[in-house]
Amino acid sequence: MNILVLATRNKGKTREMRDMLKGFPVEIKNLDDFGPIPEIEEDGDTFDDNAYKKASFAARVLGYPAMADDSGLVVDALDGKPGVHSARFAGENATDQMNVAKLIEDMQDIENRRAAFECVISIAVPTGAALTYEGRCEGELLESPRGENGFGYDPLFYYPDFGKTFAEVSMEEKSLVSHRGKALQQVVEEFDKILEWLDINMPRIEPVACQSGSC
Ligand SMILES: O=c1nc[nH]c2c1ncn2[C@H]1C[C@H](O)[C@@H](COP(=O)(O)OP(=O)(O)OP(=O)(O)O)O1
Numbered sequence: 001m002n003i004l005v006l007a008t009r010n011k012g013k014t015r016e017m018r019d020m021l022k023g024f025p026v027e028i029k030n031l032d033d034f035g036p037i038p039e040i041e042e043d044g045d046t047f048d049d050n051a052y053k054k055a056s057f058a059a060r061v062l063g064y065p066a067m068a069d070d071s072g073l074v075v076d077a078l079d080g081k082p083g084v085h086s087a088r089f090a091g092e093n094a095t096d097q098m099n100v101a102k103l104i105e106d107m108q109d110i111e112n113r114r115a116a117f118e119c120v121i122s123i124a125v126p127t128g129a130a131l132t133y134e135g136r137c138e139g140e141l142l143e144s145p146r147g148e149n150g151f152g153y154d155p156l157f158y159y160p161d162f163g164k165t166f167a168e169v170s171m172e173e174k175s176l177v178s179h180r181g182k183a184l185q186q187v188v189e190e191f192d193k194i195l196e197w198l199d200i201n202m203p204r205i206e207p208v209a210c211q212s213g214s215c
């Protein structure tokens, strides 16, 4: 069976990605299944750059196809911040709680509460060839957190159609409308084609059959 490595350290993302890919003929592995590998710096200017960096690096280091997600929250009133810096909004090793607290503070007294989650998924092979999928989801920021589910900024992200935050709905409900859910839905729809693409693009690591006849 084909192996696909989820190139992420984020447990919330891992759960959502595993859930949507269950049932497909592919063995999903995590970075933790391989022991220590170097950290990759997410210093790209776009979600696209960073998703590709993470996926192609993991594929190159591990020798398997890898799928990475780069995502974040884009806030209208903050000129698109925190954007690609969402994970380190409150500082280099910030926790979700610290990032949420900073967002609450920065949004104090701001009337325009519009925000969107954006996600780019990259599926790469060790040669650097890659496929890209994108998703976006619009909502509003509350003034204080609500709900216990999900991760990251979910407790502040109110989705009007649900009348709830992403932390107040199940993972399955969130995935129906979320940025990552939408990107993954395209992956799911195209999965047969993706498997074919992997088949063609994965390097053949077995030595080429001996051509001199002496082996
Ligand atoms: O559905 C979501 N619900 C809530 N928050 C979310 C979501 N999706 C992304 N986010 C936030 C979390 C983190 O602050 C940043 C992602 O940063 P990002 O670098 O892509 O992920 P990460 O560092 O947590 O894990 P990794 O890079 O190993 O995949 O955006």
Ligand SMILES: [Mg+2]
Residues within 6 Å of the ligand: 042, 087
């Ligand atoms: Mg990251």
